[in-house]
Amino acid sequence: MPKEIYDLGEIPDLGDVPERMFAELIRPERYGEPNEAFAREDVPVPEIGPRDVLVYVMAAGVNYNNVWAALGLPVDVIAARQKKGEKEDFHIGGSDASGIVWKVGKDVTSVKVGDEVVTHCGVWDPDCPLIAAGKDPMLTPTQLIWGYETNWGSFAQFTKVQDHQCLPKPPELSWEDAAAYMLVGATAYRMLHGWAGNVVSPGDAVLIWGAAGGLGSMAIQIAKAAGADPVAVVGGEDKFEYCKKLGAVGVINRRDFNHWGMLPHWKDDAAYREWMGGAKKFGKAFWEALGEKRSPSIVFEHPGEATIPTSVFVCDTGGMVVICAGTTGYNATLDLRYHWMRQKRLQGSHFANDDQAKGINDLVIAGKVDPCLARVFDFSETGACHQLMRENRHPNGNMAILVNARKRGLKNLSETRAAPSSS
Numbered sequence: 001m002p003k004e005i006y007d008l009g010e011i012p013d014l015g016d017v018p019e020r021m022f023a024e025l026i027r028p029e030r031y032g033e034p035n036e037a038f039a040r041e042d043v044p045v046p047e048i049g050p051r052d053v054l055v056y057v058m059a060a061g062v063n064y065n066n067v068w069a070a071l072g073l074p075v076d077v078i079a080a081r082q083k084k085g086e087k088e089d090f091h092i093g094g095s096d097a098s099g100i101v102w103k104v105g106k107d108v109t110s111v112k113v114g115d116e117v118v119t120h121c122g123v124w125d126p127d128c129p130l131i132a133a134g135k136d137p138m139l140t141p142t143q144l145i146w147g148y149e150t151n152w153g154s155f156a157q158f159t160k161v162q163d164h165q166c167l168p169k170p171p172e173l174s175w176e177d178a179a180a181y182m183l184v185g186a187t188a189y190r191m192l193h194g195w196a197g198n199v200v201s202p203g204d205a206v207l208i209w210g211a212a213g214g215l216g217s218m219a220i221q222i223a224k225a226a227g228a229d230p231v232a233v234v235g236g237e238d239k240f241e242y243c244k245k246l247g248a249v250g251v252i253n254r255r256d257f258n259h260w261g262m263l264p265h266w267k268d269d270a271a272y273r274e275w276m277g278g279a280k281k282f283g284k285a286f287w288e289a290l291g292e293k294r295s296p297s298i299v300f301e302h303p304g305e306a307t308i309p310t311s312v313f314v315c316d317t318g319g320m321v322v323i324c325a326g327t328t329g330y331n332a333t334l335d336l337r338y339h340w341m342r343q344k345r346l347q348g349s350h351f352a353n354d355d356q357a358k359g360i361n362d363l364v365i366a367g368k369v370d371p372c373l374a375r376v377f378d379f380s381e382t383g384a385c386h387q388l389m390r391e392n393r394h395p396n397g398n399m400a401i402l403v404n405a406r407k408r409g410l411k412n413l414s415e416t417r418a419a420p421s422s423s
């Protein structure tokens, strides 16, 4: 008979599901700085549907989306769900997990209780007729991000996912390493491999913004694994070595330039000339970092407003600027003359489909992509690590949180059961 609730790390018998669980969750009355927005509470373990899987969470990954969830901006995720009829007045975030399949719905055949898994964060209606007709699920209206747009993410002892979200945990990785890479890795994989006509190829020059960050550290390695030449852009020389070790052929310090932000109006001659001077200087810095006079065939974008005018300007003829975020703002301005005459592509991209999630998982299993786990936090520090991210004071690479795994370095259930808790 399962207990009503288990302490963190007090592992129930395989398959025994308690009524309640601990979560580090957000409530609307706490919206604001992540340090205050997250708090430990106990809540019911979620019910699962016929194609759902309940995962016992060993470790959770940390992503920017739950900084936004904590702030209640740009979307109030709880209000958005309540509008759709969901009743919970709290948000359990967390869009990356490693753990163990603890219970499966009656129609699940792809995983079984006891499987050690990592989870990707793309959810959609498996009965969507567009998906049945072969459309990419990420391009259908039913698509949502688990642990951001859905409740019951990985900042809790149990998380509810759809069966297709589960992928084999790379056996050589610890729980915390395994929890660190999927969201950013699969996003970067789709950006670089998902857009036919501009798929990363051997010899391509690739410009990567925020290259020491979560997305950027994955993008460098994915580009390298494809035989391309990644050039990293970072905000300080202290990050140069890190990017080179991951495979960057050269690194640029964005703080050597000051033409960032929205493009001045083309009729404002003086301001436009000044901007153009900065953009051309940046283009030259790219050639120097690459070691030859070749422009990027792919620009890997996510800062958005501050950088996109430069991204579109320096992108090669027929090349693609692929963007998945607007961290610095949402107004994308560009000089259309360069865009149409040089026949460039500005492509939006958002997370990944099952094949792309498998693509990054296979690269990790093959040892071609490192999860770049930089720092591990205790469950009680869920707010603190999001606060670091909010202030851009987080370490290079990725962060993870120990949930039911109470000690670092553990790789499977039997090791974890046997390990004494370190806290």
Ligand SMILES: NC(=O)c1ccc[n+]([C@@H]2O[C@H](COP(=O)([O-])OP(=O)(O)OC[C@H]3O[C@@H](n4cnc5c(N)ncnc54)[C@H](OP(=O)(O)O)[C@@H]3O)[C@@H](O)[C@H]2O)c1
Residues within 6 Å of the ligand: 063, 064, 065, 183, 184, 187, 209, 210, 211, 212, 213, 214, 215, 216, 233, 234, 235, 236, 239, 254, 302, 303, 306, 307, 324, 325, 326, 327, 328, 349, 350, 351, 352, 389, 392, 397
């Ligand atoms: N749509 C999706 O599917 C998806 C998936 C993952 C992430 N995202 C979004 O992508 C963004 C980045 O995520 P992440 O996990 O890579 O975050 P991250 O680890 O914080 O990396 C972002 C990097 O951006 C750089 N940056 C900050 N201000 C900048 C500026 N003014 N100009 C140029 N670069 C700047 C910083 O590097 P330097 O200071 O070194 O330049 C920082 O390391 C977030 O907004 C996140 O929500 C979207």
